[in-house]
Amino acid sequence: MARFDYLEPHTLKQASSMLQRYGDQARIVAGCTDFLVRWRTGVWTPQYVINLQHVPGLGRISYSARNGLRLGPLVTVQALERHPAVREHYAALATGATSFAAVQIRNLATVGGNVCNASPAGDTLPALLAFDAQCKIVGAESERWLPLGQFFKGPGRTALQPGEILGELRLPPTPKNSGSLYVKHSPRGAMDISAVGVAAAVSLRDRGKVIDDVKIALGAVAPTPIRAYGAEDMLRGQTVTPELIRAAAQAAQALAAPIDDVRATGTYRKTVVGVLVQRTLEKSIEMAQGGQVPFEVQRRLAIQTAF
C-alpha cells in the first residue's frame, strides 16, 4: 500500500505521454475495481495513477447494423449489460456482463479495464473473442489495430507497449438467424470469478438446420481466454445434431489446459468445460432458431444456477 500521485489527463495523447514519461512508475486506471484491490495488497505499487475518466468520448457505445458495435474503453460493464443493441445482437456479451460480480462493481468496472487486465477468467472476454473484437491501440504518436485474440499474451499480460492505451473495441455486425450466450460455472450466483466460462455465437441457414458460422471461446481454462477453433471447424457447414454438438464439446474440451487453483482443480475444469460448451451451443442454436429468450432467462442460464 504505497503512496501515489493522482493524475487526470484530458486527452488520450496526454494520457499516453504521461505514461511514457513515468514509465513503469505509472498505471492507467478507469473503474479502479482491479487497481484498488491490488494496490491495497501491495501487488501494484505505482507512484502515479492516471485516471482516464475525463478523456471525452471514451465512454460511448454505438451500434449500427452496417458497422457493428463500437465500445469506448470506459463503457461500464453495467452499461454494456443494459444496452438494447448489445442484448439483441451480442447476447453473449450482455450475458457475460450480467454474470459479472454484482451491480455495484458493474457500475464502476469498465470493459477496457477488463480487457487490459487480461484475466483468463474475465467474464466479458470470451464473448468479445467470440465476436472477433478488434482493439484500437493508441500511442503518443501513433495508432494501430489488433485482433483481440492477439491482444492477450498471458495471465495479466497484453500486447500494449510502453505508452500505449486501449482506445476502442470494435465488434463486426452479427448475421441474421444468429444466437449467442455466455455461461459461467462458479459456486455462487454472483460475485465469483469463473471457474470455467464459455461463450458461443452461432448463425444458422437452411431454416435453422445447418450451421453457417460458429464461434466458441473458453475462459478460465488456459493462460488467456481462447477460441476453440478445432471445435468450430467441426461444426461449420454441418447439420445440427446432438451427436455433432457433443463431439464439438469434446473437441473444445481437448483444447483446454486448465490449472489447479483455489477455485477448482484442473481436472474438474476440464470436465466442466465440455459440459458448458455443449449447453452453450445447444442454447445458442435454440435462440438462433426460435428467437427471443427473455433476458432474465438468459441470465439464469448464464450464472449456471438453473441447470
Added chain:
Amino acid sequence: MVDFKVLEHNHPRIDAREKVTGRATYAADVYLPGMLACKLATSQRGHARITRIDTSRAEQLPGVRAVITGKDYPDVHFGSGGLKDRYIMARDEVFYVGETIAAVAADDEITAQEAVDLIEVEYQDLPAVVDVLDALKSGAATVHADLPDFQGFGFALGGDNVCTVLDADRGDVDQAFRDADFIVEDTFRSQGINQGFLEPMACAACLEANGRLTVWASTQGPYQVRAQLGLVLAMPASNIRVIPMELGGGFGAKLRLAFEAFPAMLAIKTRRPVKLVNTREEAFTLNGPRLPVTNYIRSGVTRDGRIIAREAYSIFDVGAYLGAGPNSGVGHGLGAYNIPNFRLRSYGVYTNKVYVGSYRASGVADMTFAVESHTDNIAHQLGIDPLEFRIKNALRQGDIAVNGATLPRNGLLETLQAVKDRLGLPKKLEAGRGVGVALCEWRSGSGPSTAAISVNEDGTVSLLTGSVDISGSDTSLAAIAAEALGLPMDQVIVARRDTDLAPFTGPSGGSRIVYSQGTAVQRAAVDARQKLLALAADRLGVPADALACEDGVVYVQDNPPQRLTISQLAAMSVSSRGGPIIGMASLSNMPYTPVFSTQAAEVLVDQATGQVKVTRYVQAQDVGVAINPMAVEGQLDGGVVQGIGRALTEDMLFDENTGAVRNASFATYLMPLAIDLPEIENILVRVPAEDGPFGARAVAEPPGFGPPAAIANAIYDAVGVRINEMPLSAERVLAALQGKAAEAIPLDVAALRRAEELAV
C-alpha cells in the same frame, strides 16, 4: 396456550431506527481527539523462534508515536477454558502464520502500515505440523514443548499435541456391540470455517487522566475482555472500563480477548487514544475461526432398528492455542437419540495454524453433520425410512441425556412430525432431486446472569444488564420485562452497556441470553412488581393479592377505579420506607433445558457438474414460547443460511506446509448471497420449557446445525452418493458420481483406543 400481552407478538427491534439511519455506533465509528491509528506486524512463519526483532527504523519514521513487541507486555500466560497456553503477543516464539509480533501507533493508517513494513525480523524455523491427523501421530512435530508446564494442563492420552480430552461413558459398550445385529461405522471430516461477521473487529483504547483504561470494543464479552486484559497488562480488572459498542456480528468470534491489548498498551505508552480496526484479511488470519473436525462414529443396531451401542472419536483441530476452550463435541456424539451404551471421546489437538474461536455452538455443527449422516446411513442399510428410524430412536421425556440429566418436557417429536407433514414425507422426487432430513439437538445456555430494573418517575422502567445485544436480545429482554410488569414494550428502556455500570454477567453467546439472562430479567421484573404491589397495597389499604398490574396501572381487581399508576407509585416510593423501587436478580446456573429442531432440504443435483442447488428448506424448532416471533424467525433464517454456506461453499484453506490461510478474503471464502437461496420455511413448535422466562427456550444456535447433514442426505436420496467430507462441493459430488472413491480419512482409531488402555 397462555395469552401473552407482549410475548408472542412481533416487535420491531428497539435499536432498528438507529441502524437503518446509519447512526448506530460500532467500535470503528469511535473518533477521539488526538487519536492514533494502530497497525499490526504478524509472523510469516508457521513455527519459529524469533532470533531478532528490530523496530528502530519503524520508530524513526515521522508520524510514528510508538512501536511495541511482545516483550513490552508482562511475562504472563493467559488462555481460555482454564488452559493458559498463550502470550497476548509473541515473545520469543511464533506458532502460526498471522500471529502478532509487533504493533505500531501512528498519526494515520498508511504511516502505521509503512512503519510495520520497516520492522525487521529474523527467525529460526522450528518443526511445524499443519494437518491435525499428522499432529496426533507419535513422532509428529511438537507445537508446544511447554505444554506440561501450562497452568490448567491436566493430562493427555498419547501424543505431545493433545491439549484436552473429554470423555463420556455409560453402560457396557463393548458388550452391547457384541449383542448388536448390525454394526455400522463411518468417518467424516468437516472443514475450517470462518464466522464471517460483517464488522471487522475494532477497538479504541484511552488512558484516562486518573490512570484508568477505557476500551471501546467490538465484543460479545465485555467482562471477559476486562478480566483477560487485566491479566495480560498486569493491571487490576477494576482499573479497566470496557464499553461494548454496537456489535456487527460476532457469532462467537468476539467472546474473548482478541487483540484489545494492542491498542491498550499503545495508549498507555503514547498517552493518546489509539484505535485498531482489523482488515478483512486479519479477520481470517489473526484470531479465532473454526478448524477441521474429524469424526469416527460406530453404532451397534438391533434387527428391529434400535441403536444400542455408540462409540465416537472426535478430533478437534484447535490450531496454535486452545482459544475457544475445550470442544463441546463429546456432548453431541449421540445426537438426539436414546442410546443406552456409549463411549465418546473428544480430543483437542494443537497444530501450527491460527487458533480456534467459537462459532454459534462451535463443534456441534460438525458433530451433527457426522451423527445425522451416520443416522441416515444406518437407516438405509437396514432398509428403514430415515424419518421413521429417527422417530423410533429419538429421546423422550424422562430419558437420561448424555450429561446425566433427565430429559424434561420437550417438543422433539412434534418437530419431526411437523417436517413430515409439511413435506409430505416419505416421498420420491424426480431424477436428480432428493430430500434429506437432519434432527438437531442443543441445550439452552447457562452461566452468570444478572439484571436490575429500576422504576422511573414517569412510569417507565430502566433495565440494566451486562449482556451485549446479539440477535436482538435487548428487544427480547425488554419484552420479558414488559410482560412481567404489565407494561407496553415502549415503556422499557434498555440501558447502554458498560462494565462500570452494569452488574457482572457472562458473555453473549451459547444460547445464553434469552434463556439465562432472560430468566434473570424476569426475576428482576417480578421482584420490582412485588415491590410495586406492596407499596400500592400499603397506600390503597388492601392486601397485595387483591391487586393486578396491567398497562402501567396497579388496581384493585374487584374495584378497578381504585388504582395507582406506576408513575404515581414511583413518585411515592421516593419517600416510602423501602425507598425507590429496584428489582434485582442474579443467578449462575439454569437447569438443563434441551432445544430440538428437525430440518429438511430438497436439492437439485446437476449430474454433469456435481453442482448442488437447495430448492427448498424447511425447519421446525421447538422454541417453547416465542418471545418475539419476528426475531425468532430471523434467527432461524440466519442460522440456516450459515449452515447452507457451511454445507456447500465455505472452506478455509490452509497451506499444507506453513499452515497459512490461503483464502483470507470474501472473494475466495464464499458465503451465501441472496440469489443463492430458496425461501426458508420456518415452523415454530411451542412446547413451553419447564424453566426459562415464561417457558422460552434458547433459539439461535440449532438452525445452523442441520443443513450439512440434511443436504448430504438429500444428495444421497437424489443421486445415490454419500459425501462424508465437507463442504459438499461440486467437485466432490462429481467425483462420487463418476465412481471415484473418496480419499480415505486417515484417522487411526485403533491407536486412540490403545493409548487409553495404557493410561488405564
Added chain:
Amino acid sequence: MKKPLQLTINGELRQLFAEPFYSLLDTLRDELHLTGTKKGCDEGDCGACTVLMNGKVVTSCMVLAHSAHDAEVTTIEGLAPGEELHPVQQAFVEYGGLQCGFCIPGMIMSAAGLLNDHDDPSEEEVRLAISGNLCRCTGYSRVVEAILAAARVMRNEKELLTERSN
C-alpha cells in the same frame, strides 16, 4: 500530500482535502465523519460501503476520492430528509429486515438504487440487486420482504401523487 476536492454529499456541496490514495469511503468516514457507511472488507466484496454516486449504486471502497470530484453522492445519512424515514428504511424496521445492522446501510442503499430505477421488481430482481451485499445474520429472507413491501408503498405513494395532480 492532501489535495483539494469538492463533491456534493447528501445535497450539500462539501469542499475538503484528501490524499490521492484515499477512497471515497475513507473520505466519507474519516474526513466528513459520516460513519453510517461501513467498511466491511475494503475490496468490493461485501457491499457494506454501498452509496449512490451520480444515481448509481457503487461500492465506495472501490472509488478513489479524487475521481469523485464534482460527483453527487448520497449516503445512508442523506436518504431521508429530516426525521421521517425513507419507505425502504421504514420497511426494514417493520419487517425485521435487520439484526446486527452492519450490512444495513449498504443494503438499504442498494435497495434504494433498485427502486429508483424499477418500481415493481420481482423477488428474483430484488435478490439480484442485493447480491453484492453480504449479510451474515438475516439469511436475506426478511430483507427481501422489506424491499418488496417498500416497493409497494412507493408505488402507492406515486399513484396517490399522480391522482392528486390529475
